[in-house]
Amino acid sequence: GDSVTQMEGPVTLSEEAFLTINCTYTATGYPSLFWYVQYPGEGLQLLLKATKADDKGSNKGFEATYRKETTSFHLEKGSVQVSDSAVYFCALTDIFGNEKLTFGTGTRLTIIP
Amino acid sequence: KAGVTQTPRYLIKTRGQQVTLSCSPISGHRSVSWYQQTPGQGLQFLFEYFSETQRNKGNFPGRFSGRQFSNSRSEMNVSTLELGDSALYLCASSSTGLAGLTGTQYFGPGTRLTVL
Numbered sequence: 001g002d003s004v005t006q007m008e009g010p011v012t013l014s015e016e017a018f019l020t021i022n023c024t025y026t027a028t029g030y031p032s033l034f035w036y037v038q039y040p041g042e043g044l045q046l047l048l049k050a051t052k053a054d055d056k057g058s059n060k061g062f063e064a065t066y067r068k069e070t071t072s073f074h075l076e077k078g079s080v081q082v083s084d085s086a087v088y089f090c091a092l093t094d095i096f097g098n099e100k101l102t103f104g105t106g107t108r109l110t111i112i113p
Numbered sequence: 114k115a116g117v118t119q120t121p122r123y124l125i126k127t128r129g130q131q132v133t134l135s136c137s138p139i140s141g142h143r144s145v146s147w148y149q150q151t152p153g154q155g156l157q158f159l160f161e162y163f164s165e166t167q168r169n170k171g172n173f174p175g176r177f178s179g180r181q182f183s184n185s186r187s188e189m190n191v192s193t194l195e196l197g198d199s200a201l202y203l204c205a206s207s208s209t210g211l212a213g214l215t216g217t218q219y220f221g222p223g224t225r226l227t228v229l
Contacts, residue, residue: 032217034217036220042222042223043117043119043203043220043221043222043223044203044205044220045220046217046218046219046220049217089156091156093218098169099144099146099161099163099168099169099207099209099216099218100146100158100161100169100171101146101148101156101158101205101218102158103155103156104155105155106155106156
């Protein structure tokens, strides 16, 4: 079945550092790929998405490119802020009529000033 | 546009009881999905409803059930609660249609269920 493998955490960075959180996937169909973020005590917020190969999703300075050849969707940000501290989840859905999201295990990110 | 709302936000129950959680989707969204989040198992898909029909189901026992009403609001029910059912239950809605490409799911704040 479909699966998502995500970089183990926790990750601690200094403010203004460069961030990469690795995500690779296994899917039999044509998945859409997502990054969701969860702040303490809250639900999941959609951060960005990509629906086909070579698409780049971006939002709030975060970017991720759908790489079919390496089955990857790594999350990057050039300069992180303390407010980026949260748990980040990589996820996929099968594009054809199946709303089920398959999630990675999540990566806890802490940014220190 | 209002987001996905879930009630109640917090619940405390004892083993053997049953519980009903409610979810109101974003206006115009007809698909509602439910997920369970625990520290040990992470985020797991429970089921999805579209136009009052269960369209997809995850690997959970029959104690977990749900339904959707004509206004797209959804409820999930857990009967005979066990300690392991303690979790954050998240609801998500999507604008997906009857057939074709899946939509993007938007999540509510969740209901924190504690089973004692």
